[in-house]
Amino acid sequence: MRISTKGRYALIIMENLANKYHEDRFVRLNEIASEEELSLKYLEKIIPSLNNKDFFITSRGSDGGYKLKRKPNEYTILEILEASEGSLAPVECITSNTCNRKSMCKSIGIWKELDDTINTFLENKTLEDLMEDK
Amino acid sequence: MRISTKGRYALIIMENLANKYHEDRFVRLNEIASEEELSLKYLEKIIPSLNNKDFFITSRGSDGGYKLKRKPNEYTILEILEASEGSLAPVECITSNTCNRKSMCKSIGIWKELDDTINTFLENKTLEDLMEDK
DNA sequence: TATTTTACTACTAAATTGGTAGGAATTACA
DNA sequence: TGTAATTCCTACCAATTTAGTAGTAAAATA
Numbered sequence: 001m002r003i004s005t006k007g008r009y010a011l012i013i014m015e016n017l018a019n020k021y022h023e024d025r026f027v028r029l030n031e032i033a034s035e036e037e038l039s040l041k042y043l044e045k046i047i048p049s050l051n052n053k054d055f056f057i058t059s060r061g062s063d064g065g066y067k068l069k070r071k072p073n074e075y076t077i078l079e080i081l082e083a084s085e086g087s088l089a090p091v092e093c094i095t096s097n098t099c100n101r102k103s104m105c106k107s108i109g110i111w112k113e114l115d116d117t118i119n120t121f122l123e124n125k126t127l128e129d130l131m132e133d134k
Numbered sequence: 135m136r137i138s139t140k141g142r143y144a145l146i147i148m149e150n151l152a153n154k155y156h157e158d159r160f161v162r163l164n165e166i167a168s169e170e171e172l173s174l175k176y177l178e179k180i181i182p183s184l185n186n187k188d189f190f191i192t193s194r195g196s197d198g199g200y201k202l203k204r205k206p207n208e209y210t211i212l213e214i215l216e217a218s219e220g221s222l223a224p225v226e227c228i229t230s231n232t233c234n235r236k237s238m239c240k241s242i243g244i245w246k247e248l249d250d251t252i253n254t255f256l257e258n259k260t261l262e263d264l265m266e267d268k
Numbered sequence: 269t270a271t272t273t274t275a276c277t278a279c280t281a282a283a284t285t286g287g288t289a290g291g292a293a294t295t296a297c298a
Numbered sequence: 299t300g301t302a303a304t305t306c307c308t309a310c311c312a313a314t315t316t317a318g319t320a321g322t323a324a325a326a327t328a
Contacts, residue, residue, distance in 0.1 A: 001135050001222045001252075005286060008225065008241065015240050028304070037235065042287055048306075061295025062303040077244060088135045091142065101171065106149050106264045107142065110211060114255060118135075121251045130240045139317060162273070176318055182275075195326025196272040275324070284315070293306075298299100 001090060003081065009046050010084035011077070012036050014055070015130040018072040026058075026065030046084060053083045072131060078122035088122070089115045135224060137215065143180050144218035145211070146170050148189070149264040152206035160192075160199030180218060187217045206265060212256035222256070223249045 016032045029047065033040040047066070051058065055075065056066045068075075081088060091111045093099040102108075150166045163181065167174040181200070185192065189209065190200045202209075215222060225245045227233040236242075 001137055001219065001224065002226070003135055003224045003245075004284090011241050026304095030304085036238070039287070041289075044306080045287080051306095058305070059295080060293075060303095060305045062301095063296055064294080064304045066305090085135065090135065090137045092136065104170070107145050110259055110263065111137075114252070117251060117255045118248070121248060125244055129244065138315090160273095164273085173318070175320075178275080179318080185275090192274070193326080194272095194274045194324075197327065198273045198325085200274090270328090272327080273325085276322085277320100278322105279320080280318085282316085282318100285313085287311085287313100289308105289310075291307085293304100295304080296302090298301085 004085060005042075006046055006049075007081045007085040009038060009043060010050055010080055011130065012038070013043060013047065013050065014068075014075065014080050014127055017056075017066060017068050018075075018127045018131055021068055021072055024067065026063065026067055028065040031065075049084050050080070053079070055080075055083070073126045073128040075127040076123050077125040077127070077129070078119060080127070081122065088118055090118075138219060139176075140180055140183075141215045141219040143172060143177060144184055144214055145264065146172070147177060147181065147184070148202075148209065148214050148261055151190075151200060151202050152209075152261045152265050155202055155206055158201065160197065160201055162199040165199075183218050184214070187213070189214075189217070207260045207262040209261040210257050211259040211261070211263070212253060214261070215256065222252055224252075 013029075013032055013036075016036060017027060020027055029043050030040050032038075033043050050056065051066075055069060057069050058064070058066050078088075087095050089095050089111075091108075093102065093105075093108065094111060094115050099105065147163075147166055147170075150170060151161060154161055163177050164174050166172075167177050184190065185200075189203060191203050192198070192200050212222075221229050223229050223245075225242075227236065227239075227242065228245060228249050233239065
C-alpha cells in the first residue's frame, strides 16, 4: 500500500517552494531538481497535476518558474497527494462502484473507515509541517 | 495507495472460515472459491502466506481442508493483511532504510505518523468485525 | 489402488511505475 | 530582432508488479 514517487516527489516540490515562499520569486524547476537530486524531466511530468489544481503562480520563458499561490499552511498534505496520486482510497470500490462482489462484500465497512482515518490524518497536516524552520 | 487482491482475498478466505468456526470441520478451498466466486488456483497461491503464519489447522487428502486455529476475535485485520501483502508502510524507507535521500528528507516524520495511524486502526479491528452475525 | 485434497513450482499477459526524449510556445534581455 | 532560458506537451520505453493459469507431487481417505 505504497505512495508512489509521483506523490512523494510532488511533496518535495511543494516543500521546496514552501521554504522559498518568503523570497517571493519564480523558482525554476531545474533549481528544485538539482537541489533535491531528482530528474528535471520527471518533475516536469509530475508538475501539471499540481498546476491543474491551481497551486502555483507560474511564469514561462526566461526567468520563469513557479511560486506558491497560497501560504504554506493553507495546503493540506491530503490535497497535494490526491492531486498527484489520485484518490488514496485503499480499495477502488470506495470511489468507483464497479465491484461485482458488492452485494456479498463484508469488508467494505472496514475499508471505508480506513479511508476516513487516512484522509482525516492527512487533512490535518499542512505543508508548514514539512518546513525546515518549524 | 491500494490494497491488492492478495490482501483482499486473504481477508475473504479468513472471513469465510470465521463464519464456519463453530462448525469445527475442515473447509475445502474449493468450497470457499465457489462461494466467494473466486479462482481456486489463485486462492491456492494466496493461502501459503497465511498458512506460514500458523493461522490454520490443515489436513491434506480427501476430506481435507482448512480451519482456523484461533477464535475469530483473536486475529487482527492488521496481521492478516501484513501476512498476505507484506508491510502496509506507505513508503519503503520505514521498513528498509535504503533511501539515499534520507539525510535531506523532510517527509519521513509524516510517513511514520501515517504508518502508525494505519497500523493502530487495523490492529484494533478483528476478524469478528467482518462476520455476518455481528 | 483410485480419488480427493493440499502443497509446490513455473509460466504469462496486462497494467503500472519510473522514467527519457524531443520539440513547441512563451518570455526576458542583449 | 534574435537568442537563450524556461514552461508546456506528447510520445516512447524498460523494468516491475499484479493477477492470474497450468501442471504435478505429496498426503490422506476409502
